[in-house]
Amino acid sequence: MGPFLELFKRKKVSIAIEDRLRKIKDGDNGERENFIKEYTPFIVKSITKVTNRYIEIENDDEFSIGLEAFNEALDKYEFSKGSFIRYAETVIRNRIIDFHRKTRKSNNIISIDNLNLMEIGIEDKSKSSNFAQIYDIKEQILRLKDTLKTFNITLEELVEESPKHMDTRLNSIYIAKSIVENEDIKKELYRKKMLPAKKIIDTIGVSKKVLKGNRKFIIATALIIDSELDLLIDYISEVEGRQKRGISGLSNRS
Secondary structure, eight states: OOOOOOOOOOOOOOHHHHHHHHHHTTTOOOHHHHHHHHEEEHHHHHHHHHHOOOOTTTTTTHHHHHHHHHHHHHHHHHHGGGGHHHHHHHHHHHHHHHHHHTTTOTTSSGGGGGGOOGTTOOOOOOOSOOHHHOOOOOOOOHHHHHHHHHHTTTTHHHHHOOSSSSHHHHHHHHHHHHHHOOOOOOOOHHHSSOOOOHHHHHHHOOOOHHHTHHHHHHHHHHHHHHHSSSHHHHHHHHHHHOOOOOOOOOOOOO
């Protein structure tokens, strides 16, 4: 699934929060304390999403871990990463998971070690991304895997049968986007759990050969584009934006 995984750009940090974050990064400890105090309910909520139980600020070790994680997020956040809130929530979740794992309380929490990204053909982002983002990608892949099951497609099949040439891959992404944008075709895709080939050929103007040869990749890409799996959507957009320059007439390629 290599260059398969970006169409929605990450949301920019709101101006108000960005100004406050800049003050904090410039060493304004008073602003940091006020910011943490205001976002304490957010910290508690983020922890609760992992533990599935009520958190007591005074007594729970998890709250101390979450508070430290929020501070860590303030220190390590980069404005190019997009939403600080989303980033902070991910850091908190990962630190709580690590804490539970170390204290042997992680039986009911998904272990990120259960899924090796390299084994299913996705780029190893560990050299360029933080732990939080890697965990998020793996989590979203698991959700995609469940959706693909309803279309009788496995991740292993998807990796094996994905188009090898970049122009073919870009063409397939174009077809997937066109499917999602056409409400009738999209509804039929979900209803029949297969590509409505004749309707796609007549409407989008692609060949039967292209659809047949890249069926699983096109379906999976369409499902991602039509989902809330933002990191996978971002990956598609990144690859498409990087590779598409200078390539035209993709819809007629085979």
